[in-house]
Amino acid sequence: MAVAIQLDNVSKSFKGKKAVDSLSLTIEQGTVVALLGPNGAGKTTTVSMILGLQQPTTGSVKLLGGDPREISVRDRIGAMLQEVSVVDSLKVAETINLFRSYYTKPLPLDRLLKVSNLEGERNKLASALSGGQQRRLGFAIALAGDPDVLFLDEPTVGMDVSSRQLFWETVRAMAGRGRTIVLTTHYLEEADSVADRIVVINNGKLVADGTPSEIKAGTNGRVISFTAGSSVTTELLRAIPGIDDIEWSQNRVMLKSADTDRLLINLVKYGIEMRDIEIMSGGLEEAFQTLVNK
Template identity: 75%
Template sequence: MTEAIQLEQVTKIYKGKKAVDSLTMTIEKGSVTALLGPNGAGKTTTVSMILGLHQPTSGRVRLLGGDPRETRIRDRIGAMLQDVSVIDNLKVHETINLFRHYYEKPLALEQLLRISGLEEEKNKMATALSGGQQRRLGFALAAAGDPEVLFLDEPTVGMDVTSRQLFWDTIRAMAGKGRTIVLTTHYLEEADSVADRIVVINNGQLIADGTPSEIKSETAGRVISFTAGASVTSEALAAMPGVTDIQWSGRKVRLFSGNTDRLIAALIEKRLDMRDIEIQSGGLEDAFQALVQQTTSK
């Protein structure tokens, strides 16, 4: 079996509203998949059903070939959720050891302290950790059982730059050993750099699925940025051929277009007052915003 996760026509209804709507998706073993979407899109509900925390109203969810609620399946997965609840009166190393004993083949305590960057905090009370340190503790607990599939829900919120770097280096190393990683994040530059697949959900439905490069090339187009003179207006720029969006930051302008060659020629022909001109591919955030706008406006 090459599939780690299978969703077949999965629907979840809360209070008469579809949080997830006929979602079909397969995630291969050994892949790193970023599940993206605006707030309320259905990401958390989808992950909760994959973990067996909630049951679909209809459809089927399979995790590692079995029911997510089975003990034998739970022993092979780990989850780092947004809320990390620590146990009173336990030190960091005691908390990690407690979770290690839930699993048949746990990672060593020393390894979990190292990959979470908590070696110096191991004798601290878990409740005394900062917000970022508690996120790292949550990662240690999620990784305690050496999981085949690891779920990460907004994993780096509250982490400093050094902690984030260690975290993503660890995730890349885990993926390199064949672990399956599923993550949600609002830091799209992180998803772009670490994921080999991007899945975008909006209104409970799948709206895009591909590699980061595919998502960006199909949706974001290319961007022309420059510093505009005082005479340049939004109306004049909107009249240029192929302009799909305009973003201003002070006098700095970003023009989005599927045909930047034609657009740059038109800008020069019009002799617009502009300097510091750059042409670049649109980023994942640009593609994400375009996808959400397209599906929201329908």
């Protein structure tokens, strides 16, 4: 797959302190990547360098094969940042049209109003919008140029449930058309459901990179649970390779393992009496906290 974003050994220092430390990252076109980390981890600085708003102290950043500051590159990207600034005295439609004018091939105004759920506010002053409506206006502005790469910084803060649903439907549709999407969010359930890939940084360093399932399984392990027959004992289970932990709840047993597929084969091989088998992994939030605490 073609590369949309390439960071090679990138570091950024402020007054001698590294906000980003030797970060290397490749993001292919057409993927949805969630960039996660605690406050102060270096997420905002990383995104700022990808956008060309800041320059790395060392290392190199490529966006769509070029310098992020090049006009030809900027014409193909969109960004929805946390703070939405609106122009006084401009209406919603006028604000969107202003940003449409900056791009070579902008999306139609009516389409932008629809995907941002602002059709009813098109003639309303942008400064009079509620906080959630201003977030949706920021989304319309980010999509104005029909970007190949879209950056979303805490995009659904302040949105109601229906607006969030429409927002993620639009994002998934964009990804389905081959667009690359990089998002930061504190709503980890959103990252889990929408992202193809999770990248976790802490103290400016890369600490985890993989699919949501890989991040959860690699950090929390996975659990096989089943209702055990009368012959199953803790001593019997301890003799089976691949079990990291055993927990009982009456006749229900939960076995933690790094490789539940292999463990299930071993359980059958050893003739363990079991029924109502379930395989589960921990949540992304639990995995995230484990990675950050490490």
